[in-house]
Each structure stands twice: as C-alpha cells, then as structure tokens.
Amino acid sequence: SHQVLQQQQLGASNDASILPLEYLALCLLRLYFLPELALQPPFYSRYIIARKNKNYPLGFTTLSICSYNLRMHWSDITISSLKSHSIFNATYVPDAINWNILSKLETDNKFHVIPATREEEAIGIAAGIYAGGQRAAMFMQSSGFGNTVNALTQLLVAYRIPVPLFIGMRGGLGEFNEVQVPSARSIPSILDTLNIQHYAPLHVDDVEKYVNGAIELSYASRMPVAVLWYSQLVGAKRVTS
Incomplete structure (x- = not known):
C-alpha cells in the first residue's frame, strides 16, 4: 500500500505495528478541524519522520504535530516565505482571499503594505x-487581472523586473457569482501567452514549496512569476447576509 511503501522508504517499517493506529487517531483529529488536510500523504511522511527521528512518546507526537499543523494557516506559511526571501514590501488591490495575508502584514512592523x-x-x-x-x-x-496586461508586458516582462504575483482566484469550485467565472478560467492561458510561469498549490502542505519556488524562480529569471490561490486551498467565497 501507499502507506507501507512510505514507511519502507523512510526506514520506519519496524514501527508498522503501532504507527497506523496513532496515525488514524491523528487523522480523525485533523478531519474534525481541517477536513481538507486529514489524509494527505505528505502529512503522513512528516508524521513518520517525527516518530523515527525524534523518538517522542506516542501521545506527545500526536499532539505536537497536530497543534503544529493547526497553527500553520496557508497565509502564515506565505508570510514566512516572504520574510525568508527578504520581501518586506507588498502592493495590492484589496480582495477577500489575499486579505488573509495582507491583514497580517499590516500588523507586522517589518512590512510596508x-x-x-x-x-x-x-x-x-x-x-x-x-x-x-x-x-x-x-x-x-482574478477579476482585476485584465487591468495588468499592459503593465506586465510593457514593464515587468520588457525590462526583466522580478515581481512575485499572488492572485486570488474566484470563479472556481463553490463560486456563487457567475460573472467571476469567465475571467478566472482565462488567466492561466493568458499567463502562458505572456510567457509568465504560474503555479497553484491546492493543499496546505504544498504552499511552502510552491511559494518558495515561485519567489526563487522570479528573482533567478528576473521575470514575474504568479502563484494562484484556488478555492481548493483557500475555500470558496460565500454570500453573507
């Protein structure tokens, strides 16, 4: 099975008799708090590594890893990546998705928003x-992306200016507003046409890898690179009364 293969790859096969039971309990906790993350294989790998290398008691490992993942919201991971790459300035047009990040940046004295x-x-x-x-x-x-085409092509791309772009994607799974759908569907193909690379982490365990990679690629290539936030990661916007 996938889990057994991962255990063997990580050298944890000796713990096979006790790890699945604890892992099941941990998944049940995550299923209650963060259902979209509960059964992801990368999380299982992190769990195995913690048990193999740290030698913590079963209960302590369960609580420590579970609390760690409950603390790490995708927005916090993104902010950590910005800091680690010395990006302390953020420009924006307000939107609900990116406000998860921007609202925290505004309270952090290191950032100029x-x-x-x-x-x-x-x-x-x-x-x-x-x-x-x-x-x-x-x-x-995403609804404002069309306003950027001239600035992207005539400024960032033409003069090789690296700017990581973070685009909150409306018009996907769970979207309630039909007018958001056409523009969002066209954005990946427009970015391809502009020769701007783009990436979309769909699970919180992928955010660090994708954001770090996009930032590093942007500055290495001296080109804008886009990270797209889809509802599979950030949740769909709902109508509020």
Whole structure:
C-alpha cells in the first residue's frame, strides 16, 4: 500500500505495528478541524519522520504535530516565505482571499503594505521598489487581472523586473457569482501567452514549496512569476447576509 511503501522508504517499517493506529487517531483529529488536510500523504511522511527521528512518546507526537499543523494557516506559511526571501514590501488591490495575508502584514512592523486603486498601479509601485534596491510582492484578485496586461508586458516582462504575483482566484469550485467565472478560467492561458510561469498549490502542505519556488524562480529569471490561490486551498467565497 501507499502507506507501507512510505514507511519502507523512510526506514520506519519496524514501527508498522503501532504507527497506523496513532496515525488514524491523528487523522480523525485533523478531519474534525481541517477536513481538507486529514489524509494527505505528505502529512503522513512528516508524521513518520517525527516518530523515527525524534523518538517522542506516542501521545506527545500526536499532539505536537497536530497543534503544529493547526497553527500553520496557508497565509502564515506565505508570510514566512516572504520574510525568508527578504520581501518586506507588498502592493495590492484589496480582495477577500489575499486579505488573509495582507491583514497580517499590516500588523507586522517589518512590512510596508501599499494599497493601490488599480492593479497596474500596484505593479508600477512594485517595479519602482525593485528599481530602488528592494523587493516587493503584488497581490490582486482574478477579476482585476485584465487591468495588468499592459503593465506586465510593457514593464515587468520588457525590462526583466522580478515581481512575485499572488492572485486570488474566484470563479472556481463553490463560486456563487457567475460573472467571476469567465475571467478566472482565462488567466492561466493568458499567463502562458505572456510567457509568465504560474503555479497553484491546492493543499496546505504544498504552499511552502510552491511559494518558495515561485519567489526563487522570479528573482533567478528576473521575470514575474504568479502563484494562484484556488478555492481548493483557500475555500470558496460565500454570500453573507
């Protein structure tokens, strides 16, 4: 089975008689708090490694790993990645998805958060920050992406200015507003046409790898690179009364 194979690869086959029972209990806890994450294989690998290398008692391992994952929201992982790559400036046009990140950046004294009235303005600000010797990320919603095409092609791409782009994707699973669907569906193909690479972490266990990789690729290639936040990760927006 997939679990047995992972145990063998990690050298944990000797614990096979006790690990599945604890892992099942841990998955039940996660199923209650974070159902979309409960049975992901990467989490099982992390669990096996913790039991193999740290030699913690069963109960302690269960509680420590479970509490760690409950603390690490996808937005917190993203912020940690921004810090580790010395990106302390953020430009944005407000949207509900990216506000999970931006609201925390605004309370962190290390970050300078700059709102813009339009998406191309936010890109221009980010480009100016880079020209001044610092780094900036840009945040927007998919519905405003069309406003960025000229700034992307005539500024960032033309002059090889690296700006990580974080796009909150509406119009996917669970979307309630039909007008959000067409623009969101077209964004990946538009990015391909503009020769801008894009990545979409769909599970919280993938966020660190994708965000770090996108940031590193952006600065290595001196090109914008986009990270797309889909509802599989961030949840669908609902109508509120």
